[in-house]
Amino acid sequence: MARTLEELKLGFARVEAAQACRNLMGKYSYLHTAMRNKDYVQLWANREDDLLVMPWGYYQGIEGVRKCYLEDHGDRNDPEIQDSPILKGGMMMHCMDTQVLEVAADGKTAQGAWISPGHESCFIPDFDKIPGWKKGDPVPPDAPMVSSCEWAWSKYQVDFILEDGEWKFWKMRLWPIYKTDFYVSWTDHPDMDPVDFPFQNHKPLPRPNWAWSPDTVYPANEPEPPLPYEHYEDAVPALWAEYK
Secondary structure (H helix, E strand, C coil): CHHHHHHHHHHHHHHHHHHHHHHHHHHHHHHHHCCCHHHHHCCECCCCCCEEEECCEEEEHHHHHHHHHHHHHCCCCCHHHHCCCCCCCCEEEECCEEEEEEECCCCCEEEEEEEECEEEEEEEECHHHCCCCCCCCCCCCCCCEEEEEEEEEEEEEEEEEEECCEEEEEEEEEEEEEEEECCCCHHHCCCCCCCCCCCCCCECCCCCCCCCCCCCCCCCCCCCCCCCCCCHHHCCCHHHHHCC
């Protein structure tokens, strides 16, 4: 009877864990859309093995996550952001759909995958009108601006971990599917390399992202939907091993 009671307790804990992880993904969408990135960073585990893989590069450890969202992106309450065209006229919305979520049998970690339809709008520098500018250069403060409104579809693979009794983000990868002006066919999308936001704090990706073309085949396992598992060390995706 005692063993059955413990099994029931763990079962209920895993149900609660699944809802906590769903809520984390929802909070991510709400906070990122509002550019409340300081609040978003608080949802991450305070660990040196945190991993955040973005379409342009990756960030390691909680300090890397902070650099991505507080330096490369910024927060709506930062003075230098409040008057920027990223905040005024900007709206980055990434919804979460087609969830596949598994909580480990031991109740300590969880893994999930999502497809994310979204859109982005902001005013960005008109790089074609900045003489001699190349990717990585600072953007002149008087650079001419142009509006940018795009469809931005992507996919997420996320690992969660229970830290001090609270579920947190642990590892996250965002795969781009396509990003294109709303009036352009997504099959004619431009290079998704984000020259419009020259981030500085990331490490380069170990391999290029998949991109659609008439000659490509959609990947079979990006991401691989998680399967039921007992312990995290027995089910670590080989994907994370690429990032050192």
